[in-house]
Amino acid sequence: MEGAGMKLGVITSGGDAPGMNPCLAQIIREGQKRGHEIIGFEGGFRGIAENRCRKLSPEEVTLWYQRGGTCIKTGRFPELEKESAQKKVAEQLRAHRIEGLMVLGGDGSFKGALAVHRMFPELNIIGIPCTIDNNVYGSDYTLGFDTALNTQTTYLDGLMDTGESLDGRVFFIETLGAYDGYLAQSTYLMGMAEFAVLDEMPMEEEEIIRKVLQAREEKRSGSIYVMFSESDGKHRCLRIADVIRDRYNINIKCSILGFSQRGNAPTARDRLMASGFADRAIRAMETGVKNQYIVYRKGEFQYMDISNASKKKVFDWHHI
Numbered sequence: 001m002e003g004a005g006m007k008l009g010v011i012t013s014g015g016d017a018p019g020m021n022p023c024l025a026q027i028i029r030e031g032q033k034r035g036h037e038i039i040g041f042e043g044g045f046r047g048i049a050e051n052r053c054r055k056l057s058p059e060e061v062t063l064w065y066q067r068g069g070t071c072i073k074t075g076r077f078p079e080l081e082k083e084s085a086q087k088k089v090a091e092q093l094r095a096h097r098i099e100g101l102m103v104l105g106g107d108g109s110f111k112g113a114l115a116v117h118r119m120f121p122e123l124n125i126i127g128i129p130c131t132i133d134n135n136v137y138g139s140d141y142t143l144g145f146d147t148a149l150n151t152q153t154t155y156l157d158g159l160m161d162t163g164e165s166l167d168g169r170v171f172f173i174e175t176l177g178a179y180d181g182y183l184a185q186s187t188y189l190m191g192m193a194e195f196a197v198l199d200e201m202p203m204e205e206e207e208i209i210r211k212v213l214q215a216r217e218e219k220r221s222g223s224i225y226v227m228f229s230e231s232d233g234k235h236r237c238l239r240i241a242d243v244i245r246d247r248y249n250i251n252i253k254c255s256i257l258g259f260s261q262r263g264n265a266p267t268a269r270d271r272l273m274a275s276g277f278a279d280r281a282i283r284a285m286e287t288g289v290k291n292q293y294i295v296y297r298k299g300e301f302q303y304m305d306i307s308n309a310s311k312k313k314v315f316d317w318h319h320i
């Protein structure tokens, strides 16, 4: 019955993101206060299929606010695209008498939730956008982005101390984010990089090289900093750096931030946002809001039908 004393499931799914833990903690604390039972399935949709679950209690979550990653583990479960896996997940949720499932993840996880809902239409599904990539359609913000950006900024601070002490170097810095350029573009927006190489604005290798040479011409002191988004994961910056080194004998260094960028204690902003998302999710379950994900748009939380999750977010060049 909607409102009082519901049995609610929760998973984290896709890549982990700082902010997932405080969001879980708030769901568990608020949930219990309002008389709900919160069941955590471990490792995303696979954990539901394999029936790895337990009741989560407020006593265990005190330190979750300050921890990166996710304390109930996450996972990718590509089998869920098949009907057989969708049925399995739906069966398990039915067996546990779960009335609503909260899914903390990215756009892929919301598509997965919708697929499960089709097999179990009485199940309410509510999504919370959690990914350092900031790429969920309809939302200006996804949990984890601020922490990943702060990690990146601290890294750049260190790099620039040395880059400004030894003139004339070129630094290529690759961020995570797959094909989404929000992390890389942010450093450029801050004014800390000469330019950013993004999938949103494809650039031929020769064009990148030309821009590096031009930046060196224009900058009389210090070094040159160029951001690269992760793209296909083949570290294109290494290849381009080799060409520049061989052709022009320039001292060029590549820094690939890699997976430590996905960790670390959530920033205060991510903790605050986590709490806002969690409250809206619980309220949605209680008030009969059905099959939505929560978005943060123009400074406020709103609901968006989960079928929109498959749409591509239009890149916002000046996201702030």
Ligand SMILES: Nc1ncnc2c1ncn2[C@@H]1O[C@H](COP(=O)(O)OP(=O)(O)OP(=O)(O)O)[C@@H](O)[C@H]1O
Binding pocket: 013, 014, 015, 016, 045, 075, 076, 077, 078, 079, 080, 081, 082, 105, 106, 107, 108, 109, 110, 111, 112, 113, 115, 130, 131, 132, 133
């Ligand atoms: N089209 C789909 N149909 C069914 N399930 C899906 C679909 N897309 C994704 N999923 C499920 O959601 C899981 C997570 O999706 P995905 O790997 O795309 O990560 P994500 O949620 O987008 O997060 P991140 O941004 O961190 O990558 C998949 O492993 C799969 O279980």
Ligand SMILES: O=P(O)(O)OC[C@H]1O[C@](O)(CO)[C@@H](O)[C@@H]1O
Binding pocket: 014, 015, 016, 076, 131, 132, 133, 176, 177, 178, 230, 262
């Ligand atoms: O850990 P995995 O599954 O290799 O995923 C890596 C991807 O996940 C993300 O961190 C998003 O969660 C992307 O930035 C990155 O490309």
